Amino acid sequence: PDHLHCIWTLPEGDADYSSRWRDVKKYASQEFLLPPGSQHAWQRGFWEHVIRDENDWQRHMDYIHYNPVKHGWAQSPREWQWSSFHQCVKKGWYEPDWGAQDIPDVADMDWE
Template identity: 85%
Template sequence: MEAFVLLPDHLHCLWTLPEGDADYSSRWRDIKKYASQEFLFPPGTQNAWQRGFWEHVIRDENDWQRHMDYIHYNPVKHGWTKAPRHWEWSSFRQCVQKGWYELDWGTQHTPDIADMNWE
């Protein structure tokens, strides 16, 4: 899993699956089960997962970056936090440690993901 963000009613992930493996359903089931058991959500929220899932095969490096940005900005988009670095249930800080993002990314301006709506 290269990136993830867990919100009270949905989550986003970016995976690299083994070649020839396309068993998305089993992975989503296991991830939702694990997240439901292991994570405590902010007060006043419900853990009501949305049904189903949406899959997308990454086409190129630009597509990968746009998905990474969308995932990490999602808590800000939904009003759960003011900055990606403040959302505890995200891979954002690990990506900062890898040098993929600056710690203040997403605080100076809205990332160029306005045309993306994958909820």
Template identity: 50%
Template sequence: MSNYRRSTVPGGTWFFTLTLADRRSRLLVEEIALLRQAYGQTLQARPFRTLAICILPDHLHAIWTLPEGDADYSGRWSLLKSTFSRHFPASFRTASKTRKREKGLWQRRFWEHQIRDATDLQRHVDYVHFNPVKHGLVNSVANWPHSSYHRYVEKGLLSQDWAGSNTAIGSFGE
């Protein structure tokens, strides 16, 4: 069995990618209300700060900062995934997934990257917001409803026409 090594800096900031097991699924946007509810319940039970987020049909990207003295982002993602998954029947499961009481809705693990500095944070925030354009879901970031981009515009941090075309902004591990 693999020994996954994750960064455990209390109060740190991380970029995450979580993906559904079925990459053809549109479940995350079709059931966005349930996902928001699970997110809210997780946030209430295990506080953190969301710096940026974008929900796509089959995966999501988020940037979180955890409270001082706390580095347990894995526990938070586990809670969110299980809370959301409870609303759906189990899909085809391997013996391993059955033993671990997994429904098979999500890919088992997730991608995480610890944010190193302000430049790294800005690159990842841009990536999160540009992702719907990158995947061809919209031609303009402003046209994707499930993104913190709109909050950035309201706060005057980004313009309404920011990154309006399908021009690549960086390359990250997705």
């Protein structure tokens, strides 16, 4: 509802996160129907992190996919229809019931 997480591969020598996030928020906001009196659809700011290795990538993927459960928007990652989790299950990267029973070890990755 007020933020999203993603993993990007930017072109070599390009680290212009600010312009990209501005464009994403601008484009997506055109589709929003804000409640009366609301002025802001998005959480302010952003955080970037350079993925160091495969373990770091996996921890970030887990965090992203578990985030809707953490915030109470879904009971399990598979219930969040807007998630890339479904594509990752098709690729065999996750079991369909991942995160439904056991809480993944993502507690120390609180960026919000």
